[in-house]
């Protein structure tokens with residue numbers, strides 16, 4: 001059996017990920033849209049059918065902005081290979097996600113990902129690792145979008161050598177997203193049911209972590225049954241914002257941030273509450289059956305819909 005490697009912050013933050021290319025087709029974009037509940041209530045929904053079908057042919061379908069987040073999920077296996085990062089992959093949870101859109105996503109293409117470790121924090125009971133991924137259209141070299149993914153590694157904290165907990169981030173403090181969910185009545189509320197099979201469908205978009213499909217693995221991770229992918233919940237929330245605030249116009253989304261507060265079980269009902277502050281939409285997702293907040297964050301728009 002291989003010896004357990006020592007947790008080494010310096011080695012972790014200087015790690016160089018390999019550049020990775022992912023190619024996708026219209027089929028992947030449509031499968032993703034179905035995986036985050038598009039058209040699940042109404043198969044001819046005129047705000048959502050465009051993500052899965054276009055009368056001019058599949059090459060004309062439109063792509064949801066959160067499709068960009070899939071290109072960070074693919075890094076899970078690379079995180080497990082980081083030298084000096086000693087953690088139990090079964091206890092990994094997705095903590096936060098930030099996505100910045102620079103161009104609308106084409107319905108198919110090849111994406112070149114350049115990833116770096118952008119943060120590492122010792123939280124005592126957990127280590128928090130941040131990874132930034134810049135995604136370029138392979139052929140043109142144009143930067144399309146950026147993801148910052150935070151993973152919460154339960155049981156991997158307590159590695160600091162001094163009394164001050166270790167904390168490294170490459171972002172200035174004014175770049176972190178500060179927001180407070182208002183106490184006032186939301187501007188809009190959107191309710192959506194996830195299906196009991198939601199995670200089984202969503203995983204076909206590329207995140208095959210058995211935490212979302214295998215009851216034994218879910219139990220080891222501390223859950224009574226497989227849980228929903230965090231990025232699937234985020235996809236539901238941003239769809240709710242596109243429908244309720246952007247009036248179906250997904251290209252209005254400039255950036256998206258979200259913190260996963262609690263797990264979601266497939267089959268639960270998601271209630272997304274939204275507050276409009278200028279061009280910022282503050283949002284919170286609650287699970288109706290347990291009346292608990294599971295996700296909150298901010299979406300920034302490039303303009304407001306004229307029909308608001």
Ligand SMILES: CCC/C=C/C(=O)SCCNC(=O)CCNC(=O)[C@H](O)C(C)(C)COP(=O)([O-])OP(=O)([O-])OC[C@H]1O[C@@H](n2cnc3c(N)ncnc32)[C@H](O)[C@@H]1OP(=O)([O-])[O-]
Nearest residue numbers: 093094095096123152228229230231259260261262263264
């Ligand atoms: C990646 C691809 C793989 C995908 C997997 C999935 O989809 S899994 C499914 C999707 N994901 C899920 O279902 C996960 C849902 N979320 C959870 O279950 C819980 O929020 C938790 C277990 C992540 C943390 O709970 P807890 O009670 O252990 O935490 P606490 O409140 O005691 O705070 C301790 C410290 O950690 C900080 N911190 C706290 N939360 C976060 C966060 N989210 N993010 C970052 N940091 C966070 C907090 O600020 C504090 O630091 P401070 O301020 O002291 O310096």
